[in-house]
Amino acid sequence: MKEINDLNLPENIKYTEQHEWAKKDGEIIIVGINDYAQDQLGDIVFVELPDIEDSFTQGEEFGTVESVKAVSEIYIPVSGEIIEINSELEEDPELVNTSPYDKGWIVKIKPSNLSELDNLFSKSEYLNMLKG
């Protein structure tokens, strides 16, 4: 397990209490799970993705990741509609471990209320929560 100070937590993205991340890219939001989550889960063997056009409200379960015989739910950081899924994860789920913020992104959503991003943690707020 990584020490908190060794975690890779980029500054320009938002974090959730359940260890997902959300990145604003123009009008869309890219979503994944962060370095802390992938490290705590261990080797990921399967990512269950939602369907395109599925809609979720903030905090709702939108998929699962399976690692070491455990299925963990993942939760959507902001409400909206799924417009793209990372289908590479169907073949290579371990991308979530090796590249959580880049090749291991999970879904892209069209947010229904961008101001929900303000409810999420900044890097320093997230770190405080982890340490708390």
Next chain:
Amino acid sequence: MNFQFSIFKSQLPIVHDLGLTDYNEVFLLQKKIVSDKIAHQNKQDIILLVEHFPVFTLGKRGGMSNLIVSKEFLKSKKIKIIQTQRGGNITFHGPGQLVVYPIINLRKLKIGVADFVNFLEQIMLETCLDFGIKAHRNNKNHGIWVKKNKIGSLGLSIKKGISFHGFSLNIDMSLKPFTWINPCGIKQISMTSIKNELKKNNKSHINIDMKKIKQSIIKNFSI
């Protein structure tokens, strides 16, 4: 990783021994406890100890393809197949197998899923050792093994940082139903039990009633 101390720092979980109980009944109880723990983060962790009536369960990603007898055959034996949301593949539960459901707030204990699985495997290893059986992990396949035979299996779900489902340890049971499946999705795997291993080592005189196994499991959760 070697756990020198229990993951439970101050407050040990409450243990409920449910005896021989239907799979679905215990599943509903787990769901209820999980929701309650999500709503009330300070609720004490709970461990359910149970034996199930004969049942096959599938993991979230299935396992039906690893059933090697027909559904009709299982029907004739009056054994159901239940789809679950846990990790892992197909398995069998039946009387004489101890099933342990630790419903634990992993987030509060600051323990990751991978470490928790390791901890549960350690409990199974220590319990086998308490009865003179040296079991081991297998790097490729989780669960615990005695030589090439599997004796303990696990499959978990995690909801908002709370674990449910759990592990099963074969104590003194009919292993026949495991030959009707590829347990955990692995072909040509054979299963064993504590009773079986004691017999192999000419230690059949060692008494292995379920009560002693449960005491050993509880002890190993707390050290």
